[in-house]
Amino acid sequence: QKEVEQDPGPLSVPEGAIVSLNCTYSNSAFQYFMWYRQYSRKGPELLMYTYSSGNKEDGRFTAQVDKSSKYISLFIRDSQPSDSATYLCAMKGGGSYIPTFGRGTSLIVHP
Amino acid sequence: DAGVTQSPTHLIKTRGQQVTLRCSPKSGHDTVSWYQQALGQGPQFIFQYYEEEERQRGNFPDRFSGHQFPNYSSELNVNALLLGDSALYLCASSLATGTGTPKTQYFGPGTRLLVL
Numbered sequence: 553q554k555e556v557e558q559d560p561g562p563l564s565v566p567e568g569a570i571v572s573l574n575c576t577y578s579n580s581a582f583q584y585f586m587w588y589r590q591y592s593r594k595g596p597e598l599l600m601y602t603y604s605s606g607n608k609e610d611g612r613f614t615a616q617v618d619k620s621s622k623y624i625s626l627f628i629r630d631s632q633p634s635d636s637a638t639y640l641c642a643m644k645g646g647g648s649y650i651p652t653f654g655r656g657t658s659l660i661v662h663p
Numbered sequence: 664d665a666g667v668t669q670s671p672t673h674l675i676k677t678r679g680q681q682v683t684l685r686c687s688p689k690s691g692h693d694t695v696s697w698y699q700q701a702l703g704q705g706p707q708f709i710f711q712y713y714e715e716e717e718r719q720r721g722n723f724p725d726r727f728s729g730h731q732f733p734n735y736s737s738e739l740n741v742n743a744l745l746l747g748d749s750a751l752y753l754c755a756s757s758l759a760t761g762t763g764t765p766k767t768q769y770f771g772p773g774t775r776l777l778v779l
Contacts, residue, residue, distance in 0.1 A: 558705075593773075594772055595770035596770050597770070640706075650719060651768075652708075653705030653706050653707075655703065656703075
């Protein structure tokens, strides 16, 4: 079993839809939970991160962490074609710079 | 302020050859990490350099080696290339005295390596 599991998709939605992206993990030591966006042929860009459990909102994006279930989610409201990219979840312990990544979910938002 | 830069952007090698990839960290950063991202997979940590020494290493064979220079730039060397080494190689920089929050690590655009 991998430490971080993420459905690769692709996930195809119409413009304006609410998108839900999810990851599960097995390592209880993870404290930081991150979401990266990666456009084709580019490096990952950090979208947002959450420390420990709870929710965090940033514009159209909301990140949720449920440590009891070892489950994290990213919601995108009013999705736009420009949101089409691969979304990578990643996690790390508090004292480490080294994140463990999921394999990424490919999101396609069509007009 | 230039972010993380990597060169070359892409290259093609044949099996058995050797390759050197280069990374310049974001201004003010002193730590460089290298990742391998195979097609359809998430980035896998190769190693991290700080003060010109390898500080942490992931599960990669000795064919993968690196170097960090006094100006904090870094090289990744891969010897005896295999077909399975074809991937996007990402460099990320950070500040050793930073808070350790994810915001302090920035990724470059990557070098795409194809081994034939």
